[in-house]
Amino acid sequence: MALLQLIENEKIRETVNGKRVITKKPELLAPAGSLEKLKVAVHYGADAVFIGGQEFGLRSNANNFTIEEMREGVEFAKKYGAVVYVTTNIFAHNENMVGLEEYLQDIEDAGVRGIIVADPLIIETCRRVAPKLEIHLSTQQSLSNWKAVKYWKQEGLHRVVLAREVGAEEMRKMKEEVDIEIEAFVHGAMCIAYSGRCVLSNHMTARDSNRGGCCQSCRWDYDLYEAVDGEEKALFNEGDAPFAMSPKDLKLIESIPHMIELGIDSLKVEGRMKSIHYIATVISVYRKVIDAYCADPENFKIKKEWLEELDRCANRATASSFFEGEPSFEQQMFGTHATKLKWDFAGLVLDYNQETQIVTLQQRNYFKQGDTVEFFGPDIESFKMEVGQIWDEKDNEIEVANHPLQIVKFKVDRPLFQYNMMRKENK
Amino acid sequence: MKKPELLVTPKSIPHIEELIKAGADAFVIGEQQFGLRLAGEFTVSQVEEATKLIHEAGKKVYVAVNALFHNDRLQALDEYLKEMQRIGVDALIFGDPAVVVSVRELGITIPLHWNPETIATNWFQANYWGERGAKRAVLARELSLDEVLEIKEHAKPEIEVQVHGMTCMFQSKRSLLGNYFLYRGEVMEIENRKENKNMFLHDKERKNKYPIYEDLNGTHIFSPNDMCLIDELTELFEAGIDSLKFDGVLQTEEYIVTVTNCYRQAIDAYFDQGEDAYDDLKNELLEQIEKIQPKLRPLDTGFIFKETVY
Numbered sequence: 001m002a003l004l005q006l007i008e009n010e011k012i013r014e015t016v017n018g019k020r021v022i023t024k025k026p027e028l029l030a031p032a033g034s035l036e037k038l039k040v041a042v043h044y045g046a047d048a049v050f051i052g053g054q055e056f057g058l059r060s061n062a063n064n065f066t067i068e069e070m071r072e073g074v075e076f077a078k079k080y081g082a083v084v085y086v087t088t089n090i091f092a093h094n095e096n097m098v099g100l101e102e103y104l105q106d107i108e109d110a111g112v113r114g115i116i117v118a119d120p121l122i123i124e125t126c127r128r129v130a131p132k133l134e135i136h137l138s139t140q141q142s143l144s145n146w147k148a149v150k151y152w153k154q155e156g157l158h159r160v161v162l163a164r165e166v167g168a169e170e171m172r173k174m175k176e177e178v179d180i181e182i183e184a185f186v187h188g189a190m191c192i193a194y195s196g197r198c199v200l201s202n203h204m205t206a207r208d209s210n211r212g213g214c215c216q217s218c219r220w221d222y223d224l225y226e227a228v229d230g231e232e233k234a235l236f237n238e239g240d241a242p243f244a245m246s247p248k249d250l251k252l253i254e255s256i257p258h259m260i261e262l263g264i265d266s267l268k269v270e271g272r273m274k275s276i277h278y279i280a281t282v283i284s285v286y287r288k289v290i291d292a293y294c295a296d297p298e299n300f301k302i303k304k305e306w307l308e309e310l311d312r313c314a315n316r317a318t319a320s321s322f323f324e325g326e327p328s329f330e331q332q333m334f335g336t337h338a339t340k341l342k343w344d345f346a347g348l349v350l351d352y353n354q355e356t357q358i359v360t361l362q363q364r365n366y367f368k369q370g371d372t373v374e375f376f377g378p379d380i381e382s383f384k385m386e387v388g389q390i391w392d393e394k395d396n397e398i399e400v401a402n403h404p405l406q407i408v409k410f411k412v413d414r415p416l417f418q419y420n421m422m423r424k425e426n427k
Numbered sequence: 428m429k430k431p432e433l434l435v436t437p438k439s440i441p442h443i444e445e446l447i448k449a450g451a452d453a454f455v456i457g458e459q460q461f462g463l464r465l466a467g468e469f470t471v472s473q474v475e476e477a478t479k480l481i482h483e484a485g486k487k488v489y490v491a492v493n494a495l496f497h498n499d500r501l502q503a504l505d506e507y508l509k510e511m512q513r514i515g516v517d518a519l520i521f522g523d524p525a526v527v528v529s530v531r532e533l534g535i536t537i538p539l540h541w542n543p544e545t546i547a548t549n550w551f552q553a554n555y556w557g558e559r560g561a562k563r564a565v566l567a568r569e570l571s572l573d574e575v576l577e578i579k580e581h582a583k584p585e586i587e588v589q590v591h592g593m594t595c596m597f598q599s600k601r602s603l604l605g606n607y608f609l610y611r612g613e614v615m616e617i618e619n620r621k622e623n624k625n626m627f628l629h630d631k632e633r634k635n636k637y638p639i640y641e642d643l644n645g646t647h648i649f650s651p652n653d654m655c656l657i658d659e660l661t662e663l664f665e666a667g668i669d670s671l672k673f674d675g676v677l678q679t680e681e682y683i684v685t686v687t688n689c690y691r692q693a694i695d696a697y698f699d700q701g702e703d704a705y706d707d708l709k710n711e712l713l714e715q716i717e718k719i720q721p722k723l724r725p726l727d728t729g730f731i732f733k734e735t736v737y
């Protein structure tokens with residue numbers, strides 16, 4: 001698909017040291033399904049993270065935060081100048097109203113910046129009992145036009161998250177017509193339905209999709225038939241791929257300059273269920289692209305290595321769906337589903353001793369002496385090396401690191417830092 | 428006690444005349460550019476004609492403007508709303524807050540019915556939209572009877588509940604049928620089937636069949652069963668639910684007329700003659716409906732007696 005025309009936006013530019021640079025940088029917003037993921041996201045360059053609490057959020061399977069963990073997450077983020085939002089985006093049933101007020105007050109008290117919310121019940125309750133929290137409208141409201149954006153502005157909301165179905169020119173018009181912060185998805189898995197308007201899960205598995213029970217029935221295979229005079233007739237032949245409505249994952253890395261010029265306020269990466277490796281990889285690449293473009297928009301070019309880096313944690317095909325126009329069949333998956341990851345996350349750096357050049361690492365996947373591994377992180381240039389001798393916590397030499405979360409040590413001749421990660425090529 | 432309104436979905440102007448005779452109190456009409464999943468298409472001039480006919484019979488007409496709008500349809504929406512004001516329809520059914528903004532800006536005085544389908548799940552929201560101009564809230568079909576009754580107890584606007592027909596369980600903006608045929612390289616199939624509403628997805632594991640079609644608003648997928656509460660209306664009657672809707676999308680005109688008449692009889696029996704009369708009649712009415720029920724559409728009671736978890 002041809003790239004849409006990118007129009008330079010004077011409102012976001014200033015001259016600094018004789019050079020035109022972009023001073024209105026969008027927020028890079030990362031998902032965090034746990035405290036560890038929050039720390040990784042912030043450390044790898046997120047300006048903000050969104051997390052789930054134990055109630056009122058979707059993703060009931062995610063390892064959600066207690067209030068104490070939220071407090072710790074907020075404190076950690078603060079050291080980096082980052083902020084935390086909590087998703088409270090269910091559509092409540094009557095029974096879910098219980099405990100809402102205390103919960104919102106606890107979130108406010110924990111120092112959270114704002115909540116992401118779909119149900120007016122939670123919007124109005126928050127305004128009444130926890131007025132310091134910013135209120136962001138969730139994508140569950142499928143906000144698709146500028147007049148609806150105006151409605152939520154009139155209702156006093158701080159920010160709106162757009163429907164995944166909104167394209168670039170529609171975003172431009174929204175920004176022109178309404179003065180409100182706009183958040184848009186840039187990366188991750190997507191609903192193929194308008195969010196909030198799908199209850200496949202309710203019908204097929206009696207799990208309420210709009211209260212966190214979604215079982216992703218849209219990603220199953222179906223057979224297409226037609227009814228002719230009450231009789232069923234198959235609309236497929238033997239060997240045809242079944243009917244599917246599985247979207248490729250969203251990836252707008254190459255559209256980031258365009259989104260910055262549109263004045264989008266927050267660029268959101270989806271995936272509270274994803275691993276720390278995924279979060280670190282995706283966030284670090286988007287961080288680099290945003291910073292590089294804003295520092296020198298004239299000479300900006302997407303580097304091949306950034307794209308390759310993103311691919312290392314992708315287990316599904318990707319597409320730019322809707323931002324650049326109505327997606328066709330090429331933005332969906334038929335027949336095949338997940339592909340194997342090219343690289344496995346193998347270890348998390350806990351410590352590095354400059355004098356002895358010994359790294360202390362928490363094992364996250366099987367590796368052994370002689371394996372080729374790659375280290376990466378926000379404070380180092382990625383490099384590859386071959387693993388030599390490995391020792392366990394008690395300094396016994398081991399051939400393989402095969403216990404999950406095992407603490408191991410080995411020699412690395414370049415400096416490493418806490419939260420750097422080690423990955424291993426998947427052969 | 429006040430009789431609930433019997434709200435139905437006609438497919439054409441002559442169909443409206445038949446449905447008036449069959450006992451319908453109110454009608455939902457409109458066109459797909461503004462309304463979602465309508466049983467029939469009515470142009471503006473047909474809406475005008477239908478409104479005259481319906482008003483002469485002392486009945487009500489509601490026009491659906493409940494699409495999820497994108498920028499490109501907002502201007503046409505405003506023109507449409509002005510036409511509806513001129514025609515004098517009895518209500519506008521909306522889901523997108525853009526309609527609230529337009530109605531305010533244009534000074535439209537037609538009452539609003541809030542119907543965002545799946546997300547109308549609690550009484551607080553009903554009252555919230557009530558304060559912003561909604562005279563009625565149309566409840567999600569994924570609620571249990573207890574939830575419906577509790578909402579009615581706490582809600583200030585009128586409450587409308589679907590009692591019969593299929594329900595939408597999925598709307599995508601994407602052209603999912605078209606994309607499937609394109610993927611298979613069968614471009615002609617798309618042309619041939621553009622207007623067809625006889626396709627369904629077969630879910631082999633659950634042995635369910637889900638009707639599916641495409642229109643201007645994207646791809647729509649429907650429930651595997653038609654809900655039918657003809658013999659379960661007592662508690663809804665007692666609670667004073669204001670409107671009982673029979674959604675006739677994807678049904679024939681004859682079917683819609685017969686089922687409408689069955690619900691007319693049920694309501695009249697209960698309110699004119701008492702609960703016993705309804706109890707005596709309800710099984711016979713259910714049998715009448717079962718007799719004409721399409722082979723591929725089993726009946727059930729939706730989520731009224733079904734528990735969902737999350």
